[in-house]
Amino acid sequence: MRTAAGQDFLEFCAVEGDVGKVIERFIEAIGVFGFTASAGGAWAGAGGSRSYRFYFNNWPKDWFDSYMANRFMEVDPMILEARRRMTPFLWTEMVDARSFTVEGAAVTAGAKAYGWAEVMGIPIHGPSSYQGLVSVASLKPVTMNAAERAIIRSMALAVHDKAYEAVGFGLTNRSPILLTPREADCMRWVAAGKTDAEIAIILGIAPATVHYHIENVKKKAGTRSRSEAVALLVLAGSV
Known part of the structure; x- marks a missing residue:
């Protein structure tokens, strides 16, 4: 059932030109895998000077507002870990990750206190140091086999690419750079x-x-x- 849902999404994504509809279908499809929230975006720079572009985000509003208010994005271990990985990874697999700094531990503690049980990160690397991440999360434990991880990776890349190609789509913390x-x-x-x-x-x-x-x-x-x-x-x- 999970693999079929993933394949259905990929086929839909290949022919649908409306990015909003693609994102809606992605959110629906990851629910079959047990994930109830997701976000996708990319960034350039580091720390307080980091610029970002959010393609989509359906995290619970109270959690997202807290995440942004506490500036967790600057030290989030999931984001830091995504910069050094090529393949998907789970939050519960990061116990000994090098990216768990003192500041990052505060993000993890806040996430656990909120109730998140599992988060999966799918790193995306592009030209000129482009760094992206699609993350999916659940308030309950999630188990997956290798094939299911692979299909989620394909789904994440597909929804990311669709959003990225829609120039001007998404929210950023910078004004557009208008070039001659x-x-x-x-x-x-x-x-x-x-x-x-x-x-x-x-x-x-x-x-x-x-x-x-x-x-x-x-x-x-x-x-x-x-x-x-x-x-x-x-x-x-x-x-």
């Missing part, structure tokens, strides 16, 4: 690892002009480095 066509051209090549001189040859403009456009983008993004600016633009789906 030439700035966008330059930043796409920066994201590809090209130097100012190489970009100048590709675009047929002077290296100084390339540098000027990139510096303008850094100012708009509020970053000190071009790599951080690229990360934010990738997060926004702009490059």
